[in-house]
Amino acid sequence: MGFTKFLISPSRKIKIWQTDASGNPHHGPVLVALDKKYQDLYDKDKAHLTDAANRSGYSESLNAAIQDGWVRGRVWSGSGGTELFIQARDITHASQTLPAIPENLVNNADQCVIETLDKKNLHFPISHEDSLLEDMTSYIVRKRAAPLVYAKKDSIIRRISARDNAFIKEQMPWGLSSSEQEEWTQTHREAIERADAEQSPADIKQIASQMKFIPIKKKAINYAFVQPDALRPLTYCVSKERSTIETHTADGKETTNTAEIGDIIFSGPSGERYVLKPAKVQKLYTGTIGAALTPEQTPRQVARYDGQEMSFVAPWGENMVIKPGDYLVREQDGSGYYRIAKKEFEQTYQV
Numbered sequence: 001m002g003f004t005k006f007l008i009s010p011s012r013k014i015k016i017w018q019t020d021a022s023g024n025p026h027h028g029p030v031l032v033a034l035d036k037k038y039q040d041l042y043d044k045d046k047a048h049l050t051d052a053a054n055r056s057g058y059s060e061s062l063n064a065a066i067q068d069g070w071v072r073g074r075v076w077s078g079s080g081g082t083e084l085f086i087q088a089r090d091i092t093h094a095s096q097t098l099p100a101i102p103e104n105l106v107n108n109a110d111q112c113v114i115e116t117l118d119k120k121n122l123h124f125p126i127s128h129e130d131s132l133l134e135d136m137t138s139y140i141v142r143k144r145a146a147p148l149v150y151a152k153k154d155s156i157i158r159r160i161s162a163r164d165n166a167f168i169k170e171q172m173p174w175g176l177s178s179s180e181q182e183e184w185t186q187t188h189r190e191a192i193e194r195a196d197a198e199q200s201p202a203d204i205k206q207i208a209s210q211m212k213f214i215p216i217k218k219k220a221i222n223y224a225f226v227q228p229d230a231l232r233p234l235t236y237c238v239s240k241e242r243s244t245i246e247t248h249t250a251d252g253k254e255t256t257n258t259a260e261i262g263d264i265i266f267s268g269p270s271g272e273r274y275v276l277k278p279a280k281v282q283k284l285y286t287g288t289i290g291a292a293l294t295p296e297q298t299p300r301q302v303a304r305y306d307g308q309e310m311s312f313v314a315p316w317g318e319n320m321v322i323k324p325g326d327y328l329v330r331e332q333d334g335s336g337y338y339r340i341a342k343k344e345f346e347q348t349y350q351v
Helices: 039-050 052-067 091-100 103-107 132-142 165-171 178-199 204-208 278-284 342-348
Strands: 004-008 014-018 071-078 081-088 111-116 122-125 149-153 156-161 214-216 235-238 243-249 252-259 264-267 273-276 300-304 310-313 319-322 327-330 337-340
Touching: 052 071, 052 081, 071 091, 081 091, 091 111, 091 132, 111 132, 122 132, 204 310, 204 327, 204 337, 243 273, 252 273, 273 278, 319 337, 337 342
Parallel strands: 081 111
Antiparallel strands: 004 014, 004 071, 071 081, 111 122, 149 156, 214 300, 235 264, 243 252, 252 319, 264 273, 300 327, 310 319, 327 337
8 A cells, every 4th residue: 555645846747756655755756846845745754764873863854844835645545544634734724625626536535634733623524515724614614713813716705714813923924024913813813703793693583572382292202322432313312421413404514513521412303413401401392311212292482484595503602504394492491592403303293
């Protein structure tokens, strides 16, 4: 098993070469014209893989190159699939370079790992439906690493990562003068504020105040108790570790929640997973945790939603999507609202 390696210059010129299982370059690699400033990186690559004594000097040279705007990467296969591994200065630097990576390298990979100089790795799947940059952006947004620093591709401003002014400063390109740093910070702060204004969650209480809620009972469906590794539709388990649970209904991703140890994870009729605290389960279901549970038959307050697709903040603090034809359920204590997708509503409520 060998690697396909590449090095991208700040001017986006790229050099690609193949190695054998020991990291030795094959004869006659196909090269594209490249600046010679870091030619020694190619020569040291073999030594880095075969002689531990050379690793320190290699790493220092590599870090200097990355700090100067170079990107190093490889495509290799292991037990978990084929991985595209990229080393860049920071997430913004990596995102700006992704479009320069040849499609044939990306198309051979199942997942991408980006390692930055501060060792804050980003690991995301490659969908092959969109560009690598779009895959990366989608993953970060799903993980709620926004609001954001931006990368520009084809004149489109895309959300990439970050949270506040401190992160803006952390992601600032290396080597800027004081005036350039001030200009860079102001530009990105304004972009963040614009994105926040455009993508802020809707005021669900204001929207709900204009909707007609009626009492509807849930169907008396049994949910069987299983172990976490056996979770399937119409079952539930007790979480044994802290984990992130993404809820995917029949029409796509709905929301994200965090299951703490001892929380209850349900799997609905479409396999959609959702998290409840044990105390809430005891209010909403009949039966004993550890045995079959059935929805308690007190009617829920439900309203059909016919507006535009939007997102709002669910009671557990994460964004939740709602689409035309879905249903909005008001918490029994009136503290918040959550969505039931149209298909899953028809499967679980007495319509």
